[in-house]
Amino acid sequence: MTIGSNTLLWIIALLTVIIVALSLVLWSQYKKTRHSQKEMDRGQMLNDQLLDIYFLDTLVMDKFGNIQQMNQACLKELNLNGDMIKGKSAFDVIDILVDKQSILPDLIRDLDSGKQQIDLPQNCVICNLQSNMIFMVQGTLIGTYKENRLNNVVFLFRNIESELTQEYILNMALSRTKIFPWFYDMKLDHMIIDSRWFSHLGIDEGNGTLSSEEFGALVHPDDRDEILNALAKQLQGELNKDTFTYRLKRADGTWEWFEVQSVYLGRVADIPYRIVGVCQSIHEHKVTEQKLIDARNKAEESDKLKSAFLANMSHEIRTPLNAIVGFSTLLSSVYSELTIEEINEYTAMIEKNSQLLMFLISDVLDLSKIESNTMEFHLQPFSLNTLMLEISQTQRLNMDEEVKLVMDIPDDDTILTADSMRLGQVMNNLINNAIKFTSKGSVCFGYKLTDDDRVQLFVEDTGVGMPEEMIEHIFERFFKGDSFVQGTGLGLAICKIIVEHFEGKIEVVSKVGEGSRFMVSLPLKNS
Template sequence: MNIDKRIEYDKELLNILPDGVLVLNSDGEVTQINQQAQTELHIKSSLDKFAQPLQIENIINLIYHKENILPVVMEGLRKGEQGYTLPEHIDIQEKNDYTQFPVNGRFVTVRADGELTDILFFFRNITVELTQEYILNTALQRTKIYPWYYDIARSEFTLDYRYFEHLGITPGINNTLTMDKYVEMIHPDDRQAMADAFIIQLSGIETFEKVIPFRLHRGDGTWEWFEGQSTYIANVSGHPYRLVGICMSIQEYKDIENTLIEARKKAEESDKLKTAFLANMSHEIRTPLNAIVGFSDVIGSTYYELSDEERADFVRLISINSEHLVRLIDDILDLSKIESNTIKFTFDSRSLKSLLNDIEKEQAMKPIPEIEIKALLPDYDVYIMTDTTRLRQVICNFINNARKFTEKGYIHFGFMMDETKTDAVQIFVEDTGVGIPYECQKDIFDRFYKVNTFKQGTGLGLSICKTIVEHLQGEISVVSEPGTGSRFTVTLPLSGQREY
C-alpha cells in the first residue's frame, strides 16, 4: 500500500470514530484531525489549506478551575509522561468562536526508540450526557424511584444513595448491599416472588418483565411497600453478568388504596345501617304516635265512662309517648345538623354543680319505683367553658338510657377531678342496669347501633353524644359489666378554678 493510500485509509478510520481525535507531532503541530473534531472545534478547512502549521495551542484551551492547563499538559508529555487523562469538570474552549463545552478525554504518546514521535488526543463532548444526567437526576429527586444494579460475580447490589436515606439504613461501601442483607430486609411473605424473578433473570433464558410488589423493613422497624422491575446484561456468550433495574416506593398509593377500601366498607356499612334505620324509624315513630292517638281517642270518646285513675293513667302514657316522640325527632334533627356540619355551639362559663343540680330536679319530676336517681356532688364546685345546652343533652341522654335499661337499684351522676389529668374534670353517669355485652362495647358509639333491637330508640343517641363531646374538646368512654351496670364518663378540659 503506497503512502498516499495509507494516509487516506488512516483518515477514513479516524472519521469512523465517534470521538474527536487530534494527532500531533512532538512540537504540538496538528498532523491529522478527524471529522468529529473538526465539527466540535468549528474547523471548517482541511489542514493542507492552512498557510502555517496548526498548533494545538492555537485551536483550543483546556479550562480547569478557570485556568488553561493545556501548556502544562503538553510540557509533561514532552518530558516523558506516557499519557494524561482529563480530570472531571474540565472544558474545551475552541478558539474559533470561543464556545466552551465539557469533555472526557485522554492524551496518549507514541514513541520510537524512546523518542516522542506523536501525541494522540481523544476527546468526547459530554454536554448531551450531562444534560440527560441532570434531567434524570432532577426527575428522580422529585420521585421515590431508585435505580440499582446487581453484580452477579460479587453477589452485591449497588443502589442510589437516596435509597438508603429514604429507608433510614446504613449503606455499605460505595452504596452497596449484599444479597443476604437485602433478602433479610424483604418481608417473609414476599421473598418467594422476588426469588422467582431473580432465578428467571439469572438463567439468561428470558427476561422477567413483570412488576413485583414487595415490602421492605425500614430502619425504624416499619414495613414499606415497593415495586421492582429489572432486566439483565449478558456477556458475549449470552450469560448474564449484571442485573439492572429500578424500585419505586408505592406506600403512598397503598395508603390511599387502604383508605379507599376502608371508606368503601364504611360507606357500604353506612348504607346498610341507614336502610335499617329508615325501616326501624317508621316503626319507632308509629309506635308512640299510635299510643298518643289511641289514648287520646279513648279519653275523648269515653271520658265520662272512665274513672279518675284510668284518665290519669292514660294521660301519663300520652305524656311518656310524647316525650319519646320528641326525643326521636330531636335525634333526627341533630343527625341532620351533624351530616350538614351546621350544628352550632355557644361557649360560656358554667358551674357543674349548678348544672347537675338542675338535672337532678328535672329527673325528680319523673320518678321510677325501685330506682334512686341522684346527683353525687363533691364539696367543691368547678367552672368550665362549655355549651351548657349540648352538655346537658349528653348527660340527660346517658340518664335516659340508664332509665330504659335499669329495673331496680340506682342511677347516680356527678363529677370529679380527673386523677390522671390535672387540667381535666370527669362527668359520670352510673347505673345498676343490665350492662352492655363486652363484644358490643366497642360499637355502641357508632351510628344506628343498638345493643337491644327490641328497646325503643333510633340508635343515634350515643353517636350524637360522642360528636357533641368531641366538639367540646372532650373524650367519652364507657365501662360496663353485663348484669351489673354501666358507667359512662365524659372528660372535659378545665377552664376555671374550683370553688369551696
C-alpha cells in the same frame, strides 16, 4: 456506572495507542524505504483508515504540538477538515481549558517529564480556536516514547456535553419525585441504588450498595418471598416485565409501600449481563387507596344502617303515637265513667309516650343539624354541680322501683366552660340508656376532677352490659345493639359529636352481665 465507563475508555485508549504506534511505524518504514509517492500515499491512507475505525476523537501531535494526524471523528467533532489543520500546530487549532485557564502546554510538559498517561480533570472543555466552539470533554493524553524520550502525544477524547445535560435533566426530574433507579451487578453480586433511596428511608448509605440478603432484611416478611423469588428468576435469565409492590422498613421502624419494575441487559452464556430497574414509593397512593376503601365500606355500612333506621322509625314513631291517640280517645269518650286512678294512669301514659316521641324527633332534628353543620353551641362558664342537681331531679321521675339513681359529685363546686344545655343533653342521653338496659340495681352519675386540668363525667349502671364487638360500633350512627329496645340508634353518635366539639372524648367500658360505664373527659376551659 462511572467505573465501567472509565474502564472501557482506558481499553479503547490503549488499543488506539497501539494502532497509532503501528501506524507511525508503518509510515516511518515507508519513508525509510523511499518508495514511490503512490506507495507513500497508500501508506498514509492505511494509516488514516486505522484511526478512523475508532469512534473516539483522536488527535496525534508531536512533542512540540505539531499535528500529525486527526481521525474523521475528531475532525467532525471540531467542525474541521484536513486542509484546515495541514501543517498547523495544535496550539493554533484547539485549546484545553479548566476554569478558563489553558492546560494543554502543561499536559504535554508532564508527558515529556516521564508521565505515561494523563486523564483530563473534571469540568474540562475544549475550545476550537478558529470558530470559538466550546464543549465539555472527557479524555486522556498518552505519550509514545523513543529511546525514553517523548516522541508523539495521542489525545483521545469525547464530547460529553449532551450526556451531562441529559444526566442533569434526569437528576433534576428525579429529585422532585420518589423514583429511584438501581441496578444489580452480577459480577459483584450486589445492588447499587440511587443515594436518594437511602436518604428517603433514613438509613445509612454506606457505599451505596446492598447484597440480596441485606435488601431482603428490609422487605416486609409478608412480601419477602415474592420479591426475592422474582429477582432470583431474573438473575437466572427469565424475562419478567411485571411490576411488584412490597413494603420496606424505614429507619423509624415504620413500613413504606414501594413498586418496582426491572429488566436485564444482554445475556452472556444465557445469564443476564446486568439487571436494571426503578423503584417508586407508592405509600401515599396506598394510604389514599385504603382511606377510599374504608370510606366506601363506611358509606355502604352507613347506607345499610340508614335504611334500617328509616324502616325502624315508622315503628318507633307509630308506637308512642298509637298510645297517645288511644289513651286520648279513651279519656275523651268515657271520661265520666273513669275513676281518678284510671284517669291519672292514662294521663301518665300519654305524658310518657309524648316525651318518648319528643326524644325521637329531637334526635332526628339534631342529626339533620349535624349533617348540615347548623347545630349551634353557646359556650359560657356554668356551675357543674347545679347542672348535675337539675339532671338528678328530672331523672328521678324516670326510675323504676328496683333501680336506684345515685349522684356522685364533689362537695366543692366546679365551673366549666361549655354549652350547659348540650352537655345536659349528653348526660341525660347516657342516663336514659343506662335506665333502658338496667332492670335492677343502680344507675350512678356524676363527675370528678383529674390532675391534668380536666373533668371526667361518668354514668355507670349495673345493667346487661355489652360484648366487645358491640362496643366497637356503639358510637356509630343508626347502630342499635338491641333492635327490640326503643330508640333511633342516634343518641350515642350525637353525644360523641357534641363531646368532640367541646375538645373532649367519650369512652365506654363494659362487661356482659355486669353493666357499663360511660366516661366523658373535658377540658375545664374550652378554647
